[in-house]
Amino acid sequence: MLSKTGDRRISRTQAALRDALVQLVEQRGLDAISVGDLCTAADITRGTFYNHFKDKEALVNFFEDQVIDDLGVFQERMGTLSLAELAKVAVQKKPLPLLIELFDYLRSEGEFLHALLGAGGDAAFGPRIRDCVCTNLVQSVLHKRYRESSDPFVAYYVSFYASAYLGVITRWIETGMQETSVEMARIAQRLLFIKPGESIKL
Amino acid sequence: MLSKTGDRRISRTQAALRDALVQLVEQRGLDAISVGDLCTAADITRGTFYNHFKDKEALVNFFEDQVIDDLGVFQERMGTLSLAELAKVAVQKKPLPLLIELFDYLRSEGEFLHALLGAGGDAAFGPRIRDCVCTNLVQSVLHKRYRESSDPFVAYYVSFYASAYLGVITRWIETGMQETSVEMARIAQRLLFIKPGESIKL
DNA sequence: CACGATATTATACAACTTGTCTAATACCTT
DNA sequence: AAGGTATTAGACAAGTTGTATAATATCGTG
Numbered sequence: 403m404l405s406k407t408g409d410r411r412i413s414r415t416q417a418a419l420r421d422a423l424v425q426l427v428e429q430r431g432l433d434a435i436s437v438g439d440l441c442t443a444a445d446i447t448r449g450t451f452y453n454h455f456k457d458k459e460a461l462v463n464f465f466e467d468q469v470i471d472d473l474g475v476f477q478e479r480m481g482t483l484s485l486a487e488l489a490k491v492a493v494q495k496k497p498l499p500l501l502i503e504l505f506d507y508l509r510s511e512g513e514f515l516h517a518l519l520g521a522g523g524d525a526a527f528g529p530r531i532r533d534c535v536c537t538n539l540v541q542s543v544l545h546k547r548y549r550e551s552s553d554p555f556v557a558y559y560v561s562f563y564a565s566a567y568l569g570v571i572t573r574w575i576e577t578g579m580q581e582t583s584v585e586m587a588r589i590a591q592r593l594l595f596i597k598p599g600e601s602i603k604l
Numbered sequence: 605m606l607s608k609t610g611d612r613r614i615s616r617t618q619a620a621l622r623d624a625l626v627q628l629v630e631q632r633g634l635d636a637i638s639v640g641d642l643c644t645a646a647d648i649t650r651g652t653f654y655n656h657f658k659d660k661e662a663l664v665n666f667f668e669d670q671v672i673d674d675l676g677v678f679q680e681r682m683g684t685l686s687l688a689e690l691a692k693v694a695v696q697k698k699p700l701p702l703l704i705e706l707f708d709y710l711r712s713e714g715e716f717l718h719a720l721l722g723a724g725g726d727a728a729f730g731p732r733i734r735d736c737v738c739t740n741l742v743q744s745v746l747h748k749r750y751r752e753s754s755d756p757f758v759a760y761y762v763s764f765y766a767s768a769y770l771g772v773i774t775r776w777i778e779t780g781m782q783e784t785s786v787e788m789a790r791i792a793q794r795l796l797f798i799k800p801g802e803s804i805k806l
Numbered sequence: 807c808a809c810g811a812t813a814t815t816a817t818a819c820a821a822c823t824t825g826t827c828t829a830a831t832a833c834c835t836t
Numbered sequence: 837a838a839g840g841t842a843t844t845a846g847a848c849a850a851g852t853t854g855t856a857t858a859a860t861a862t863c864g865t866g
Contacts, residue, residue: 407864409864410864411814412813432727433634433635436853437853438852438853446814446818449816450814450815451811451818452853452854516654522728524727525725525729526724527729528727550840554782555794557775557836558772558775558791559798562768562769562772563768563772564770565767565768565770565772566764566765566767566771568767569763569764569766570753570760570763570767571735573759574759581756585756591730592757593764594759602863610836611834611835611842612835612843613833613834617842638822638823639823648844650824650825650844651827651843651846652842653846655843656842689826690866741820789865794810807851808865808866810863810865811854811862812861812862812864813862813866814859814862815861816859818855818856819855820854821852821853821854822851823842824849825848825850825865826839826848827846827848828841829844829845830840830845831843831845832844833840833841834842835841836837836838
């Protein structure tokens with residue numbers, strides 16, 4: 403019978419595989435890892451691996467899905483933000499609690515994200531995150547009347563800022579998450595109200 | 605003796621492998637391709653493959669390097685642009701010839717870029733292009749006095765726009781390069797003088 | 807605690823991949 | 837035309853993959 407609290411053996415195996423994945427991707431890159439390598443690092447048998455996952459790709463997707471699901475919660479909450487609210491907190495220089503929470507969450511998954519968003523990681527993961535969080539963030543910020551415009555420029559405009567925010571997150575993670583979540587929330591907000599060629603107030 | 609014009613056999617082999625790479629990455633993704641697959645698709649022997657490349661990764665890097673080198677030329681020319689020039693062409697709505705040339709070049713490498721920048725491609729390639737072209741583009745546009753600032757915000761500011769422009773390029777390639785190079789140059793320029801929350805003139 | 811269920815182990819297997827090597831052949835440059 | 841060299845076809849050991857089996861250890865539940 404299925405119970406809410408899963409089998410501890412399964413949890414342990416999955417956790418061990420996740421740690422092994424992060425460690426090995428960091429060391430050698432995803433392509434250079436074999437299922438056997440993962441099992442050795444996780445201290446399990448190959449048979450056990452195939453009990454859980456079809457192949458290496460399925461393993462990676464499984465753990466990526468967990469992060470994407472978690473981010474989905476933020477995604478929904480982002481959708482409820484209005485531009486007016488954003489402008490208000492920007493003026494007050496008071497970082498949005500939601501953004502702080504987001505960076506807190508990202509930090510909690512920092513090792514995984516560092517490995518799988520990095521150069522040795524999964525090429526499909528970055529776009530997935532971008533499409534999940536960032537596009538929505540931009541949509542909530544974009545003037546309502548342009549959200550469903552068919553003008554190609556609007557699509558590029560959205561792409562532009564979605565990639566931009568993923569770039570900020572990626573840089574933060576790549577450089578070891580030096581800034582606090584509050585600092586990052588503030589940076590993310592300042593970037594909303596700036597033009598590329600504009601003079602920056604430091 | 606080495607001559608300027610290389611051996612035709614080598615050129616043919618490399619071209620065949622490049623085509624095979626693009627085709628197979630598009631079909632199955634880089635990870636799922638074996639050296640044997642590449643050789644079958646390229647109609648060469650595995651021995652020939654190893655005559656040229658140490659392994660699959662070396663092959664990928666070789667062709668990526670060619671693109672990066674080509675982009676290096678644009679990178680240098682970007683560095684000579686001043687913000688004043690950019691503002692001028694923006695007002696005149698006349699796209700910069702350099703930008704048009706850049707999108708022309710990207711189109712000429714469209715199939716390769718579509719495959720290797722895509723979800724089944726190489727996770728390391730996007731960051732390489734970003735660091736090559738985009739960062740420099742931003743540097744040339746960023747106010748001079750902030751270029752060497754140690755304020756962490758400036759670093760994120762640069763990251764933000766570098767990723768943003770790579771995102772625009774990536775979207776253009778992913779969606780099959782519908783827009784002309786002139787249209788894309790115009791879009792890229794318009795994006796320079798806009799704020800996220802700002803009303804867009806369509 | 808004891809039971810039934812099941813995750814894990816150890817092991818084996820064929821099919822495939824990898825990287826290297828050889829001798830013969832075909833093609834290229836000069 | 838001649839010498840150089842890339843390509844071919846074939847073989848090799850080492851490693852990887854996905855699957856399967858029976859024995860064992862660990863789990864959740866009653």
